Amino acid sequence: MASESAQLALLLFTDLDGTLLGHQDYAYDAAIPVLAQLKTLQIPVIPVTSKTRAEVAQLRAEVGLTDPFVVENGGGVFIPESDRNFPNASGTVQDGYHIHQLGLTYPQARQLLRQVETALETRLLGFGDMTIAQVQQYTGLSAEAAAQAQRRDFSEPFVTPQQISGDRIRHVVEQLGYQVVVGDRFSHLIGVRSGKGRAVQTLIALYQQAHPTAQILTIGLGNSPNDLAMLEVVDLPIILPGASGPHPGLQSRGWQVAPMPAPEGWAAIVEEILWVRESI
Structure with missing residues (x-):
């Protein structure tokens, strides 16, 4: 800088x-x-x-x-x-x-996925449920990149169910005390304190403190x-x-x-x- x-x-x-x-x-x-x-x-x-x-x-x-x-x-x-x-x-x-x-720990995110699918009464396919070949199929990534995508620490992506509205998914997750980023292909379960905006604000504040x-x-x-x-x-x-x-x-x-x-x-x-x- x-x-x-x-x-x-x-x-x-x-x-x-x-x-x-x-x-x-x-x-x-x-x-x-x-x-x-x-x-x-x-x-x-x-x-x-x-x-x-x-x-x-x-x-x-x-x-x-x-x-x-x-x-x-x-x-x-x-x-x-x-x-x-x-x-x-x-x-x-x-x-x-x-x-x-x-965010969450990954075990917490995996547990949350199971709670969400119970509440939605539909099976949800998370990254942790997939083989590397399945991740490749859904993402177009190489085998190496697909393996890296599965090495998660703070969240769990799942295939967005097309038969359920994004508003319904968000409501269920929020009722459980967490957040979800709903996307066209994948949705991501994240912690209540997570989010790109909050992370950016954290870095801006740290930079301003130093300068x-x-x-x-x-x-x-x-x-x-x-x-x-x-x-x-x-x-x-x-x-x-x-x-x-x-x-x-x-x-x-x-x-x-x-x-x-x-x-x-x-x-x-x-x-x-x-x-x-x-x-x-």
Whole structure:
């Protein structure tokens, strides 16, 4: 991060699938030059995703990210011990990270899934119920990536039952004292203190504590209603469109839309932000 004497300090929060990564092929090549530029400028790039720690760790290694990250829809926040931008990080220290657990434990999430299916009177297929081959079938992931997706710590995804409304699913889970992020393909059971928005607010507060005189601009990039909680708490929310345009659940928000889908759209809009920043 640039010194506090700079006019503006940026924190960039980004979803992964369909935002930084291509929706179908998970490609990110087009974003590599911009990620390198952000690293040179010391602007943190913070993934905020439904992916697991194992999945994000591999991606961080591939693209050279070294900043904090948020996993499992805000179930956990991981801050590298060596990160000088967040020196006040607390939480459990493990494997070189300060870990802020906002979500359930995985055994709790699995138990909750069984309670939800009892209340809904329908069988729910969670990631923990599937073989690696089944996860591949539902997600299109490689065997290695599917195994990483099953290595969960704070939440449980399940195949969204098409015969039951999202409102009904949310009502049942809330009655049990938890939250659910309902998606088109998968829904995610998370803790009552979890959420992408809460995780982002945690990181913003920690950064502000460490840099009390810094003027911070927070940027959030997402592509689906799953990202709403994050987009609602940043200063500059940006939507990545799909092949047919922005997700219907985000269109009415009036937020800025990237010029094309990921990863090219991510690279283009972030480059534009950096150009505007230099002109301020």
